[in-house]
């Protein structure tokens with residue numbers, strides 16, 4: 241039975257955070273400023289696909305590379321457009337500095353997001369006691385606005401399922417996590433906490449995650465094409481074996497056309513997210529990253545698009561020659 245996530249922007253509980261959430265990506269001008277006009281168009285374009293929600297300021301949203309004025313302008317726009325469309329949205333208040341993150345949170349809750357996303361403090365690796373102190377203060381400020389903890393593989397501290405459980409017990413406002421997923425043992429341990437914790441895994445691993453109990457993805461596949469990600473998520477709920485087969489194809493595409501940019505050429509992950517969107521051709525198609533990070537040259541788009549068409553039949557239907 242397909243899971244219907246809520247419509248509207250009311251506060252999200254764990255059970256509400258499901259499905260395919262798309263990220264906001266920043267259009268960057270040649271002088272490194274943010275193109276807010278284009279951003280507004282991009283937001284409306286993503287909303288038009290009918291994704292389950294829109295979130296901002298994860299890695300793909302370049303949260304670590306914005307002034308506070310820009311942060312506010314981006315999120316006034318996001319909140320306004322999502323509220324008008326009745327689409328759930330989450331604001332990333334993440335920052336390497338816990339104080340900046342706290343101040344972003346204080347401002348962000350006034351935009352009434354469904355939830356906020358945050359990372360752990362990130363210069364000295366925090367101890368569990370420090371993580372608790374951080375989350376408790378953030379939760380005291382966010383009050384009714386729930387919290388999603390973003391704990392990617394490159395975080396200074398990678399939390400275990402047992403630790404997620406302890407954090408959830410200590411901080412009830414924590415309703416979700418955004419993680420890399422893991423092996424069968426990881427999922428077995430994580431399932432102990434999945435009743436009241438939404439667990440989102442990377443887009444290109446979602447069918448496996450779904451089989452193991454994960455609830456959705458803040459999705460890089462939605463960067464490639466929001467419709468592809470939505471159709472695939474629907475397939476997971478109606479024909480999981482077929483969805484697992486799609487996963488192999490999507491992963492092959494990532495291995496052949498995206499991973500070399502990361503492993504061999506050392507591009508940052510968000511450069512790949514923007515590149516994926518250019519390959520999908522559904523957005524303005526601009527791969528530009530903000531100083532000092534390098535952008536993947538648009539000259540690589542055609543080959544990757546041909547590869548995606550060859551490997552992922554559903555993509556070739558959505559993006560015909």
Ligand SMILES: N[C@@H](CC=O)C(=O)O
Pocket residue numbers: 263297298299300301458459460463513
């Ligand atoms: N990890 C990304 C998800 C998309 O690729 C993010 O945090 O935005």
